[in-house]
Amino acid sequence: MTTTDPLLSVRDLTMTFPGKRSATGRRGAPVRAVDGVSFDLAAGQTLGLVGESGCGKSTTGRMLVRLLEPTSGSVTFEGKDISRLSQGALRPLRRNIQMVFQDPHSSLNPRQTVARVISDPLLVQGWSAADARRRAAELMDLVGLIPEHIDRYPHEFSGGQAQRIGIARSLATSPRLVIADEPVSALDVSVQAQIVNLMERLRTELGLAYVFIAHDLSVVKRVSDRVAVMYLGRIVEIGAKHLLYENPQHPYTRALLSAVPLPDPAAERRRERIVLLGDPPSPAAPPPGCTFHPRCPKAQQLCRTQRPLLQLAASREVACHFPGD
Numbered sequence: 001m002t003t004t005d006p007l008l009s010v011r012d013l014t015m016t017f018p019g020k021r022s023a024t025g026r027r028g029a030p031v032r033a034v035d036g037v038s039f040d041l042a043a044g045q046t047l048g049l050v051g052e053s054g055c056g057k058s059t060t061g062r063m064l065v066r067l068l069e070p071t072s073g074s075v076t077f078e079g080k081d082i083s084r085l086s087q088g089a090l091r092p093l094r095r096n097i098q099m100v101f102q103d104p105h106s107s108l109n110p111r112q113t114v115a116r117v118i119s120d121p122l123l124v125q126g127w128s129a130a131d132a133r134r135r136a137a138e139l140m141d142l143v144g145l146i147p148e149h150i151d152r153y154p155h156e157f158s159g160g161q162a163q164r165i166g167i168a169r170s171l172a173t174s175p176r177l178v179i180a181d182e183p184v185s186a187l188d189v190s191v192q193a194q195i196v197n198l199m200e201r202l203r204t205e206l207g208l209a210y211v212f213i214a215h216d217l218s219v220v221k222r223v224s225d226r227v228a229v230m231y232l233g234r235i236v237e238i239g240a241k242h243l244l245y246e247n248p249q250h251p252y253t254r255a256l257l258s259a260v261p262l263p264d265p266a267a268e269r270r271r272e273r274i275v276l277l278g279d280p281p282s283p284a285a286p287p288p289g290c291t292f293h294p295r296c297p298k299a300q301q302l303c304r305t306q307r308p309l310l311q312l313a314a315s316r317e318v319a320c321h322f323p324g325d
């Protein structure tokens with residue numbers, strides 16, 4: 001690996017789940033939850049991964065840490081394809097890629113003390129209990145928790161504090177990459193900014209890279225260097241954050257952005273909201289052509305028959321036959 005190689009390189013990642021069985025025992029159509037996702041992420045950078053519920057964000061995240069086995073495609077980390085490694089061969093690499101989950105309380109074992117929760121990944125790596133406990137106390141301090149609370153249980157903490165515990169655990173093994181799956185979506189709005197700020201500070205201090213998953217564009221704005229917008233299992237627009245926010249090219253990105261409130265009151269009064277009709281279609285029965293066409297205000301005949309591929313438009317990649325205004 002050279003210094004210019006990305007830390008993480010994802011190519012054509014696909015996940016097809018078997019269709020659900022009906023009451024009569026018949027299997028429904030397979031669900032293509034993730035359908036050919038590709039992106040690169042440099043060390044120390046953040047990719048925001050955004051899209052409506054069910055578009056495949058968590059499935060993508062879980063494949064990156066091999067909580068799910070991809071149906072096809074590759075995940076290359078530090079120059080090594082980790083998507084086909086056996087669990088044994090994966091173990092030494094595990095410490096480099098960690099995950100933070102959406103609901104801090106349900107992702108922390110309620111019967112374990114904070115000391116145990118945070119040191120668990122270290123014990124798995126063979127640390128002594130005393131060293132792991134010392135490290136857990138250091139990590140509590142790093143994420144803004146009081147180390148003296150190390151013997152408390154997760155339910156004794158608020159949602160925001162519990163998410164700090166989840167973040168501390170993810171950092172225990174000094175990873176280079178953290179996959180954060182909606183890390184603030186379950187928190188009160190007032191607490192969300194504190195956690196986002198904490199994650200941003202940790203990224204700078206520790207040189208971390210993040211894949212930061214969220215369902216709207218407002219949450220990822222502060223942390224992301226680049227943003228990828230997903231729709232029905234595919235990336236429909238990906239590029240530098242400022243390009244996407246200032247001049248979105250895909251009609252779906254435009255619609256998501258139009259829902260983000262603006263800080264300037266005058267601009268906020270002028271903000272035009274693009275309301276999308278209906279819900280996203282089922283990934284078990286995607287529409288032909290551009291899968292966004294039933295909801296797209298710009299759809300034309302070509303869109304109903306021909307699938308648009310990601311291609312360069314206005315310095316980022318867009319999957320749309322008619323990008324721009």
Ligand SMILES: Nc1ncnc2c1ncn2[C@@H]1O[C@H](COP(=O)(O)OP(=O)(O)OP(=O)(O)O)[C@@H](O)[C@H]1O
Nearest residue numbers: 017031033052053054055056057058059060215283
């Ligand atoms: N284990 C599974 N078996 C079958 N289908 C699944 C499974 N996990 C996810 N899916 C389906 O795959 C699609 C993508 O789900 P995923 O959880 O990745 O979406 P998401 O973008 O994270 O949504 P949300 O914003 O609600 O978290 C959905 O249609 C979901 O129902």
Ligand code: SF4
Nearest residue numbers: 290293296303320321
């Ligand atoms: S390809 Fe057509 S339907 Fe799809 S987003 Fe572009 S304009 Fe809309």
Ligand SMILES: [Mg+2]
Nearest residue numbers: 057058059181
């Ligand atoms: Mg999800």
